[in-house]
């Protein structure tokens with residue numbers, strides 16, 4: 001036996017050699033957490049469906065329930081599509097602030113592609129140069145504070161018309177469907193802002209227009225199987241009639257927009273006339289582009305952005321009004337406090353102006369509390385990651401769909417004391433606001449895809465609610481108590497109130 005053989009045959013040395021051989025393996029095991037991607041936790045999926053069988057029509061609510069088990073960064077599968085669901089303020093902050101650039105894509109959406117002229121709008125446009133240019137343009141032409149102010153008379157006129165119709169119902173002791181009033185108001189305001197005319201002067205009446213917008217919204221909220229199951233899903237959508245329903249709605253919208261744009265062009269060519277509305281603004285931008293030989297600002301881009309104004313601006317603002325009145329009727333002490341504030345401030349005045357609403361501190365808290373409990377877009381607008389990224393310590397691949405559950409975040413007991421209680425006073429000593437800096441309250445989102453229409457929407461809501469509370473007292477229909485008022489939501493991408501809010505207005509100060 002050689003000396004080397006002798007050495008190897010000793011037990012100590014054999015152990016040493018074994019450790020030496022095992023070292024690379026041990027090293028790999030120790031380093032494993034850093035090298036292997038760590039997936040967010042989530043419910044186990046079944047073939048084809050993924051986790052669809054565990055979700056229901058109130059998607060934000062069923063996702064919130066699952067998140068209590070799997071945590072604030074959760075992976076679920078919609079068919080074959082992996083989707084990350086963010087359900088806490090700190091996870092939302094990491095996604096929408098720290099890694100905002102990775103979380104600002106939009107998920108492909110079959111219905112949205114058709115309705116928005118292949119993503120010619122801002123809301124559904126994929127993140128990139130086109131979205132940047134368009135968002136800059138519409139921010140200047142539509143959403144700047146100067147523009148929001150310039151639409152003030154449209155808001156005042158339409159709010160006055162609504163108050164007049166409520167006063168008429170009050171004299172007859174009629175029950176009114178407040179949801180209907182709110183949608184009619186926001187639709188007529190956006191119509192005037194966009195087209196420079198009221199329904200009366202247009203080719204479409206208010207009911208027909210509202211129906212068309214609701215149908216387009218419903219299509220955006222429809223689960224298109226093609227988005228989640230590839231070609232098989234596309235065939236299913238075709239056979240189920242989704243494609244023809246989509247085509248019908250698109251053609252009606254297109255016909256209407258073509259007519260409105262032609263009218264504006266004619267008037268401009270004949271009289272160099274500018275109504276100061278959105279169509280004129282977009283046509284002016286188009287002319288400037290043509291002069292500088294840029295060709296990308298086509299007619300479809302104008303139509304896509306006009307549709308955006310309605311789809312993003314009508315239902316959202318109306319829903320804030322409806323939920324505010326619902327919560328105030330269920331909480332008479334908050335209703336009294338809000339009315340006392342307004343009526344004390346308004347002594348001797350006829351109508352509340354937009355400037356007046358700035359002084360109504362309690363009303364602003366009421367609206368914040370409503371937006372906390374009832375964000376109109378509870379999952380914001382679905383996003384998609386634009387790069388491989390992380391939230392907390394979880395790896396997320398580029399191209400993954402992302403839902404930020406603003407509804408769950410607004411009701412997170414780790415952030416909010418008694419989150420199910422409507423309690424505007426919680427904002428008395430708090431600086432939390434909904435303007436995208438506080439991730440506990442995200443009704444408008446945050447980061448670069450945050451809602452640019454915040455001021456436009458809230459200007460309408462504040463003016464309308466303040467005047468409704470000032471001019472009228474509100475009673476429940478005979479035989480009903482506040483406990484009978486339902487807060488149940490209907491299915492869809494927005495938090496519709498399932499059972500209409502029906503109230504009886506009683507004139508207090510209306511002249």
Ligand code: HEM
Pocket residue numbers: 122123124135308309310312313314316317320375376377380381382442443444445446448449450451452453454456457458461
């Ligand atoms: C109170 C009413 C409103 C609420 C609660 C609301 C809420 C939202 C939310 C949650 C988003 C998605 C943000 C995200 O994905 O992170 C959004 C996006 C958007 N909103 Fe609003 N919105 C309101 C009013 C309006 C109005 C009046 C307009 C315009 C007329 C408007 C135009 C838009 C647009 C264009 C986007 C897409 C932004 C982008 O993708 O870059 N919104 N809104």
